Amino acid sequence: MAVASAFASIKSGGIPGIFFLVVFLFTCACRSLRAQQLPGTWEVVLEDAGIASMHTAVTRFGTVVLLDRTGIGASRLRLPRDRCRSDPGDSLLPPGGKDCSAHSALLDPSSRRLRPLSVLTDTWCSSGQFLPNGTLLQSGGDLDGLRKLRAFSPCPLAGSCDWLELDSPLLADGRWYATNQILPDGSVVIVGGRAAPSVEFYPPSRPLRNFPFLATAEDAQMDNLYPFVHLLPDGRLFVFANARSILYDVDSGDVVREYPELDGGPRNYPSGGSSTMLPLDPADGYARAEVVVCGGAQYGVFLHRQTDMPAATTCGRISATDPDGAWAVEEMPFPRVMGDMVMLPTGEVLIINGAQAGSQGYEMGSNPCLNPVLYRPDQPAGLRFMTLTPTTIPRMYHSTANLLPDGRVLVAGSNPHYFYRFAGDFPTELRVEAFSPEYLAADKASLRPVIMAAPERVWYGDEFVMEVEVPLPLVGLMEVNLLSAPFATHSFSQGQRMVKLAVSPAVTVADGGGDGTPYSYRFGCKAPPDGRVAPPGYYMAFAVNQMVPSVARWVQLVL
Numbered sequence: 001m002a003v004a005s006a007f008a009s010i011k012s013g014g015i016p017g018i019f020f021l022v023v024f025l026f027t028c029a030c031r032s033l034r035a036q037q038l039p040g041t042w043e044v045v046l047e048d049a050g051i052a053s054m055h056t057a058v059t060r061f062g063t064v065v066l067l068d069r070t071g072i073g074a075s076r077l078r079l080p081r082d083r084c085r086s087d088p089g090d091s092l093l094p095p096g097g098k099d100c101s102a103h104s105a106l107l108d109p110s111s112r113r114l115r116p117l118s119v120l121t122d123t124w125c126s127s128g129q130f131l132p133n134g135t136l137l138q139s140g141g142d143l144d145g146l147r148k149l150r151a152f153s154p155c156p157l158a159g160s161c162d163w164l165e166l167d168s169p170l171l172a173d174g175r176w177y178a179t180n181q182i183l184p185d186g187s188v189v190i191v192g193g194r195a196a197p198s199v200e201f202y203p204p205s206r207p208l209r210n211f212p213f214l215a216t217a218e219d220a221q222m223d224n225l226y227p228f229v230h231l232l233p234d235g236r237l238f239v240f241a242n243a244r245s246i247l248y249d250v251d252s253g254d255v256v257r258e259y260p261e262l263d264g265g266p267r268n269y270p271s272g273g274s275s276t277m278l279p280l281d282p283a284d285g286y287a288r289a290e291v292v293v294c295g296g297a298q299y300g301v302f303l304h305r306q307t308d309m310p311a312a313t314t315c316g317r318i319s320a321t322d323p324d325g326a327w328a329v330e331e332m333p334f335p336r337v338m339g340d341m342v343m344l345p346t347g348e349v350l351i352i353n354g355a356q357a358g359s360q361g362y363e364m365g366s367n368p369c370l371n372p373v374l375y376r377p378d379q380p381a382g383l384r385f386m387t388l389t390p391t392t393i394p395r396m397y398h399s400t401a402n403l404l405p406d407g408r409v410l411v412a413g414s415n416p417h418y419f420y421r422f423a424g425d426f427p428t429e430l431r432v433e434a435f436s437p438e439y440l441a442a443d444k445a446s447l448r449p450v451i452m453a454a455p456e457r458v459w460y461g462d463e464f465v466m467e468v469e470v471p472l473p474l475v476g477l478m479e480v481n482l483l484s485a486p487f488a489t490h491s492f493s494q495g496q497r498m499v500k501l502a503v504s505p506a507v508t509v510a511d512g513g514g515d516g517t518p519y520s521y522r523f524g525c526k527a528p529p530d531g532r533v534a535p536p537g538y539y540m541a542f543a544v545n546q547m548v549p550s551v552a553r554w555v556q557l558v559l
Contacts, residue, residue: 039438040388046432050077053412055489056400059154060538060554064107069124074101083118108157119163121145128487129180132536140175147171172208177225184531217241221303223266228275233286235532238320242266262316267296272337272360274491279347279498286533295336297359307358311337340401345542345549349375353395368394400488405552408434446471447548454553462527469518482539499534502526
């Protein structure tokens with residue numbers, strides 16, 4: 001309409017019309033150019049998953065568990081007739097409460113196909129973690145799921161694996177909005193939850209333990225839920241809630257120290273910041289661990305439903321292993337609440353999803369933050385953030401983001417409504433996207449390594465050999481980085497971890513040539529020293545050449 005008016009003005013000899021048209025076309029061209037120049041690309045992997053994934057995890061088969069909740073009526077994904085569940089308490093279901101729709105699914109991103117899974121109890125705002133054998137342990141939720149444990153032993157998409165609801169043990173405390181973290185011995189600690197300032201363990205070989213720190217971190221709008229929990233390389237836990245953080249000895253139950261408070265307002269649910277631990281490095285003997293906390297909402301936004309109040313713009317970074325560690329605060333390019341922080345195989349962090357105003361909670365966010373941001377921890381302060389190509393799909397409350405073995409980041413979910421709602425602002429989102437960072441661009445292909453040989457299992461401290469092929473000759477050392485597969489929900493990836501391996505100089509196995517034959521190399525790697533640095537379990541092992549990663553091989557780290 002504006003262009004038509006400008007042309008009409010030009011036809012009638014109007015100078016304002018010419019001026020308007022020039023400005024309009026210049027603006028459009030600049031916007032188009034800016035969009036083309038920003039790194040990264042987006043694609044829709046699945047147009048309709050049938051469910052909005054509130055919780056997401058990538059299995060060792062490369063399949064992805066999508067998990068929503070029950071108690072909200074039927075989804076758009078049907079279960080086989082013999083797998084219907086009964087939920088008389090769900091008023092949205094037909095009389096009798098028969099629910100033949102799925103609230104979980106197994107997705108294969110490569111084939112873009114999925115299979116419905118059957119979950120029986122309410123997984124609303126629950127927690128999870130992979131066990132050393134690759135089983136996904138899933139804990140808590142609401143109502144009939146509050147003290148429930150569930151297990152998913154993964155398989156390829158064509159298999160028959162499904163959720164198993166465990167009759168015993170039951171959780172010692174109700175776990176709604178809790179956080180799970182695998183420990184050096186392969187057990188799992190389950191921390192906090194609504195009205196649950198305590199920790200417990202799976203297997204339940206240790207008794208329920210009070211955790212007063214979470215109670216003291218609570219304010220009038222909570223802000224202590226889904227605490228950020230990171231296993232440090234000395235075996236102790238860094239626990240962050242609200243704006244406070246402590247060093248916690250999980251064996252003795254003692255609070256070893258309290259860190260300085262992070263300025264900028266509360267960061268945990270419902271204030272919706274995010275956190276990750278930066279890569280652990282053999283260069284310092286795996287002794288140093290830094291934690292980053294980004295985004296959030298000002299205190300009172302959730303309490304007073306201030307949905308248009310701008311989100312926090314800051315990240316805090318601290319060396320959690322430094323006795324004198326203090327927060328260094330950095331400014332992000334955008335305010336962000338409900339964002340996700342995804343560790344990439346290069347050691348950089350992708351900050352993605354969320355809103356620029358409001359808080360977590362139903363109907364509580366506004367102004368979606370469509371641009372991901374790359375955080376480059378090794379760059380000088382002030383130069384660490386890079387703005388990336390925006391999506392066109394808002395990912396608000398109940399969105400997730402997970403690294404895939406091929407280096408893409410899978411983005412799913414977004415349902416800021418109590419029930420599924422497909423009209424109005426920010427409708428329930430059933431599309432699944434993938435974001436490809438710049439290292440997957442076509443002009444990086446000549447640097448991209450291909451892992452030709454790697455062990456399926458390694459033991460702590462072991463030295464082992466990997467072989468790779470690269471289109472161009474190798475310059476410098478090849479990196480090998482192990483990345484865990486976390487359980488992503490509510491802006492925090494539980495158990496997320498990257499461990500760099502010590503790598504020897506590569507030995508040439510075969511020279512490439514101008515006919516397209518790749519160069520082949522063999523080099524030695526040394527596994528992490530113990531479970532404090534890398535808990536037992538399955539990791540994605542990436543070979544990285546000049547910041548360009550291979551497709552990962554799954555490697556099991558064994559006690």
